[in-house]
Amino acid sequence: MGIMKNWLLTIFCMALLMAGCNKSKDVPVPSEGPNSFLTQTYPLPDNSRKIMDGIYKVTAGNELFGDQVVLKWSRKKLTMMCSDGHYSVLDVGQLDSVIVIQGYWRYCYNDNTGLLNAYIARDEGGSEIVNGVTTPMIILRGAYGKTGNELDKALELVYQRPISPALLSKKFSILAHRSGGRTSDHLPVSENSIAMINFTEGLGSTGIEVDVQLTRDGIPVLFHDGDINIRLTQKGPLSGPIHDFTYMQLYYLVSLIHGEHIPRLNDALMFVVDSTLITDVYLDMKENVNSMSTVIPIQKEMLQRAKDKGRDLHIYVGLPSQDAINDFMNQPDYLITPSLCELTVDDVVRTNSMVWAPRWTEGTQNDLVAQIHTQGRIAWTWTLDNVEWIKEYINDGNFNGILTNYPFVVGYYHYIREK
Amino acid sequence: MKKYSLLLLIAFILLSAPLLLAQENAPPVDIGKESMYFPHRYQKYHVQTGLGLFFTKLPFDWVESALEAPLISLHLTFGLPAGFSLEGNVNTIFVSNQVSLGVRWNYIYRNFSFNLGYDLGYSLGIMTFAGFKNMGMMLTQYPNLSIGFKTKTLAFTVKGEAVIIAWGQMKTGENVLMNNPDFFDGVTGAIYLEQRIFKKKILIIGFKDNYVKYYWPAWMVFTTFNRYYHIPELHILWVL
Numbered sequence: 001m002g003i004m005k006n007w008l009l010t011i012f013c014m015a016l017l018m019a020g021c022n023k024s025k026d027v028p029v030p031s032e033g034p035n036s037f038l039t040q041t042y043p044l045p046d047n048s049r050k051i052m053d054g055i056y057k058v059t060a061g062n063e064l065f066g067d068q069v070v071l072k073w074s075r076k077k078l079t080m081m082c083s084d085g086h087y088s089v090l091d092v093g094q095l096d097s098v099i100v101i102q103g104y105w106r107y108c109y110n111d112n113t114g115l116l117n118a119y120i121a122r123d124e125g126g127s128e129i130v131n132g133v134t135t136p137m138i139i140l141r142g143a144y145g146k147t148g149n150e151l152d153k154a155l156e157l158v159y160q161r162p163i164s165p166a167l168l169s170k171k172f173s174i175l176a177h178r179s180g181g182r183t184s185d186h187l188p189v190s191e192n193s194i195a196m197i198n199f200t201e202g203l204g205s206t207g208i209e210v211d212v213q214l215t216r217d218g219i220p221v222l223f224h225d226g227d228i229n230i231r232l233t234q235k236g237p238l239s240g241p242i243h244d245f246t247y248m249q250l251y252y253l254v255s256l257i258h259g260e261h262i263p264r265l266n267d268a269l270m271f272v273v274d275s276t277l278i279t280d281v282y283l284d285m286k287e288n289v290n291s292m293s294t295v296i297p298i299q300k301e302m303l304q305r306a307k308d309k310g311r312d313l314h315i316y317v318g319l320p321s322q323d324a325i326n327d328f329m330n331q332p333d334y335l336i337t338p339s340l341c342e343l344t345v346d347d348v349v350r351t352n353s354m355v356w357a358p359r360w361t362e363g364t365q366n367d368l369v370a371q372i373h374t375q376g377r378i379a380w381t382w383t384l385d386n387v388e389w390i391k392e393y394i395n396d397g398n399f400n401g402i403l404t405n406y407p408f409v410v411g412y413y414h415y416i417r418e419k
Numbered sequence: 420m421k422k423y424s425l426l427l428l429i430a431f432i433l434l435s436a437p438l439l440l441a442q443e444n445a446p447p448v449d450i451g452k453e454s455m456y457f458p459h460r461y462q463k464y465h466v467q468t469g470l471g472l473f474f475t476k477l478p479f480d481w482v483e484s485a486l487e488a489p490l491i492s493l494h495l496t497f498g499l500p501a502g503f504s505l506e507g508n509v510n511t512i513f514v515s516n517q518v519s520l521g522v523r524w525n526y527i528y529r530n531f532s533f534n535l536g537y538d539l540g541y542s543l544g545i546m547t548f549a550g551f552k553n554m555g556m557m558l559t560q561y562p563n564l565s566i567g568f569k570t571k572t573l574a575f576t577v578k579g580e581a582v583i584i585a586w587g588q589m590k591t592g593e594n595v596l597m598n599n600p601d602f603f604d605g606v607t608g609a610i611y612l613e614q615r616i617f618k619k620k621i622l623i624i625g626f627k628d629n630y631v632k633y634y635w636p637a638w639m640v641f642t643t644f645n646r647y648y649h650i651p652e653l654h655i656l657w658v659l
Contacts, residue, residue: 110646184480184644231479361551361591386596 027186030104030115030149038102041093047132048094049073053163054138055416060156061144064105069157070415075277077103077202079408080116081415085109085387087408088116089202097122097130105144108406111186115151118142125159166419173280173401174410176205177383178224179268181405183232183257190256191232192222194263194271197278204411207280208272209382209403212265212318214291219247220265220298226287232257265295269302273311280401281315282340282357282380285324292317292327296337303338316340316355325351340380345371353377357403360384364397373398384410448619450574451532455623455658456611457567457574458525458534461498469494469623471656473510478648481640490515490636494656502526506536515636517542521561532567538580542635548591555638557587559604574613581606582631589638605631605647611654625654 032038053072058065070081078101080088090103099120106113118140120126125138138159143151178191180200189195192211200208211224225232227241234255238245245253250262265283272278283299285291299315306313319325319341328334328351341353345368348356356372358365360381369379382403384390393402394413402410451459455469473492490512497505508519521538538561545554563580582604589597609627616622629650637650 109644361594363594389594389596 027106027111027113027188029188030113030145032102032115032117032149036102038091038093038100041095041100044092044094044099044130045132048129049078049092051129051132051134052078052092052099052138055160055163056138056140056157057160058156059158060154064144064146064153065155068160068416070163070412071157072163072204072411072415074201074204079202079204079411080105081204081408081412083387083412085406085409087203090116094126094130097127099126099129101140101142108185108409112146114145114147115149116142116144116155117151118155118157163415164418167415167417171279171400172414173207173380174205174407174414175207175209175280175282175380175382175401175403176200176203176407177209177403177405179208179210179222180205185405188258190258190260192224192263193256193258193260194268195258195260197268197271197276200407201276201278203407205278205407207278207282207401209282209284210265210268211284211286212291212295213242213286214294215245215247215250216243217246218294220291220295221247221250222263222265222268224286228254234259266298266302269298269315270305273302273306273309273313279312279314281313282318282355282403283316284318285320289323290327292324292331296331299337314338314354316353318342318357319347319351319353342382348372348377349375355380357382360389360393364393364399366396366398369398448615448621450572450613450615450621451527451569453615453619453621453658454569454574454576454613455494455496455621455656456565456576456578456625457569457613458523458532458565458576459527459567460502460525461496461504463498463500465498467496468659469656470659471623471654473625473652473654475636475650475652477634477637477640477650480644480648481637492654492656504534506538508538508540510636512636514546515542515544515638517635519559519561521563523565530569532569534565536563536565537561538563539585540635542638544635544638546639548639551592553589553591553639555587555589557600557633557635557638558585559583559635560585572615574611576611576613578609578611579606582629584633602632604633605629607631609652613658621658623654623656623658625652625656627652627654 056069056071058067058069065086066083072079078090078092085108086105088103088105090101093100101118103116104113105116119142120138120140125135128135140157142155144153144155145151180196181187183191189199197208210222212220213223214220223242228238236254238253254262272281299317303315317339319328319339335352339351339353340355340357341348341351342357355378357380372379378400380401380403381399384393384402385405387409390409391413404410455467471492472489474489490510493509495507502525504523506521506523510517517540519538519540521536523534523536525534540559542557560583561580563578565576565578567574567576584600584602584604587600607627607629609625611623611625613621613623630647632647634650
């Protein structure tokens with residue numbers, strides 16, 4: 001009997017132990033560290049960066065990155081976008097007309113990652129890039145590693161062509177879900193945080209979707225789940241619905257999974273306006289009723305702030321349900337308030353929403369998208385993460401933007417288009 | 420969901436009580452012959468049935484909230500000559516179901532025993548979500564190995580298996596998300612304790628760790644992840 005009790009106890013303890021270990025793991029970001037050679041270089045001038053944007057042939061490193069990649073500059077990072085979900089986030093500097101590139105690669109569908117270093121020699125495009133002169137001859141030579149901080153595999157990228165000017169002349173929004181990616185994507189910053197908004201452009205996004213809900217004292221904050229839980233936050237004294245707590249309680253007693261505070265909508269939008277080049281923000285209104293009267297004034301204030309700074313920024317209030325539409329239409333100036341409607345085209349017209357955003361599973365719906373376009377509106381679809389479907393929606397659909405957890409995949413298939 | 424799981428567990432134990440009491444006067448059983456997971460030579464053409472529940476906890480990455488889903492589990496063995504046996508399993512949570520059938524070859528050495536087996540499982544899930552009918556089917560191969568040790572009243576079994584997806588399809592509405600996949604899905608490791616509780620009734624408690632990419636009870640969430648997760652299962656069955 002004693003033996004039996006011991007075995008039972010052991011099994012139950014192991015079961016409890018495993019059940020308690022259900023937490024996302026962190027994926028460390030490979031880095032050269034503080035002694036990186038990049039610290040000895042100078043920043044690349046803005047007019048030099050655009051010269052590097054383009055489609056490159058992979059002549060070494062195909063086994064990981066495929067035969068072709070897109071290089072695209074964002075506000076402060078160079079992003080390498082691949083066809084299958086691999087990507088690189090890179091820092092760039094120049095020294096004596098040599099372009100130095102350092103960063104890491106990552107595969108979005110699992111946790112594979114490694115270092116990536118490269119350079120562009122003076123006579124292989126470096127000199128022209130530094131001087132802001134367009135050149136068809138750019139060769140990146142370098143190495144990447146698959147484990148730890150190794151750099152043992154050759155990488156060579158040869159410039160093929162620029163991103164089509166016709167394509168760039170038409171706006172296409174690459175919108176990052178939850179301000180950049182989900183907790184489950186094991187990124188180094190938390191979803192719906194200001195840190196993620198700062199991070200997301202490096203993934204290739206040009207816009208963000210954020211989840212908005214109200215605290216007990218009526219402050220709109222960014223948070224996806226209905227309640228505080230260990231999926232999104234570090235263990236702490238609070239649990240229960242967000243709307244049960246005041247903002248100050250959340251600020252002092254809750255830390256997001258990577259240690260950030262839950263941001264107020266006001267602070268997040270101010271960061272977008274003042275510190276990023278993001279052009280679209282989709283406010284995904286969660287289940288609070290009567291939240292429009294609180295959120296719309298913040299939206300207006302931030303749109304005015306962007307206008308004052310000469311920023312081309314659009315902030316749309318999301319209308320995901322009839323309740324949200326009713327709340328929205330109770331606002332005195334709803335017809336001139338920029339909004340995004342997820343329901344039918346008729347609802348879009350009724351609410352005068354600028355954006356129609358159907359779920360991707362409803363298909364490309366090219367006829368309805370065309371109808372929306374004739375009304376002077378735009379259409380986005382959400383949330384598209386599968387490579388094959390992203391490819392199909394970009395090639396066969398006519399949406400003006402795609403919401404995704406993987407902006408670099410959408411970016412790859414968008415930027416390789418001719419028009 | 421936690422309350423639902425707890426209620427099911429309590430109901431399972433309470434409903435089991437009359438069954439156990441009725442066995443008070445029955446002759447004792449030989450744990451080495453009446454157990455279900457412990458590898459042994461079954462009586463020829465003898466059918467043995469186990470019924471119970473298994474509880475699982477899915478990764479946060481998939482379900483974005485703590486989910487503990489209890490499944491109903493029916494386990495059958497059928498004795499064949501020359502140390503062989505057939506094994507069948509039916510597991511269901513209504514929106515996710517799996518039927519599997521396998522063959523074992525069993526070998527005994529004193530208090531130790533082992534078996535080699537191969538199971539083929541067919542899982543089917545149907546669920547309407549966000550206005551769309553979602554469906555997932557998968558055919559899975561499970562080559563497996565079990566090693567057992569028994570005492571007078573206790574049978575202890577360690578089982579390992581490989582999980583290989585042989586075929587499948589997943590659809591949401593008319594969109595085919597995955598068609599005819601063919602990949603190595605991972606491995607599982609399990610320990611089972613089989614104990615004669617009353618004179619003729621055996622309780623099985625098992626703990627299984629699935630280290631897999633695709634997990635059939637959670638078929639709906641398998642779309643954009645390609646990484647391995649540890650998914651624990653707690654099994655509680657009575658041998659009927």
